[in-house]
Amino acid sequence: MTVAAFTIAACSSGSSSSSSPGSGSSSSSAALTASAPGITPTQITIGSHQPLTGPAAPGYSEIAPASAAYFAYVNANGGVYGRKIVYKYLNDAYNPTTTASVVRQLVLQDSVYAMFDGLGTPTQSRPGASAGTTRRRTRRRSAGSWTTSGRGRSSAST
Numbered sequence: 001m002t003v004a005a006f007t008i009a010a011c012s013s014g015s016s017s018s019s020s021p022g023s024g025s026s027s028s029s030a031a032l033t034a035s036a037p038g039i040t041p042t043q044i045t046i047g048s049h050q051p052l053t054g055p056a057a058p059g060y061s062e063i064a065p066a067s068a069a070y071f072a073y074v075n076a077n078g079g080v081y082g083r084k085i086v087y088k089y090l091n092d093a094y095n096p097t098t099t100a101s102v103v104r105q106l107v108l109q110d111s112v113y114a115m116f117d118g119l120g121t122p123t124q125s126r127p128g129a130s131a132g133t134t135r136r137r138t139r140r141r142s143a144g145s146w147t148t149s150g151r152g153r154s155s156a157s158t
Contacts, residue, residue: 038113043079045086046116047106049123054093060119064089067117088112092123099123 038045050064051057071085079085088110090102099118106112118124 036113037111039083041083043084043086045088045110045112046114047103047110047112048087048089048116049092049099049102049106049118050089051094051119051123052091054095056094056120060094063117063119087116092118092120094120094123096122096125 048064048067050060052061052064068087068089071087074080075084088106090106092099092102099120103115103118106115
């Protein structure tokens with residue numbers, strides 16, 4: 001799952017630890033350290049823009065609450081390497097101008113580590129919608145194919 005890919009990358013320990021030969025595990029005393037905006041030793045903050053109102057809301061307003069329920073499940077089961085996922089989502093009303101504004105807020109004010117699962121071809125393709133300052137990890141259906149995006153790479157499959 002996409003969430004696992006970026007959270008595992010985000011959660012690597014900033015301190016080194018050693019393993020004794022044959023032990024198969026690293027020292028449990030090595031503390032996790034924050035390594036990027038939106039990541040602390042206890043949490044990972046991710047953000048999303050969703051059409052909670054507007055023309056796309058009738059078919060898609062349940063995406064963010066469903067994602068929040070999944071992250072609540074992950075958190076209830078120990079989080080990701082002990083870190084809780086904080087999922088912040090804002091209403092973009094499926095309006096590209098609003099999307100750019102809420103993404104800027106999430107990135108620049110809320111300091112999210114990554115944008116997750118934003119919805120919509122017009123909202124995703126608006127210049128400035130990614131705010132240019134955060135990682136984008138998403139799996140979305142757009143223009144007839146599934147696209148996986150991250151760090152400037154895309155691959156499409158049907």
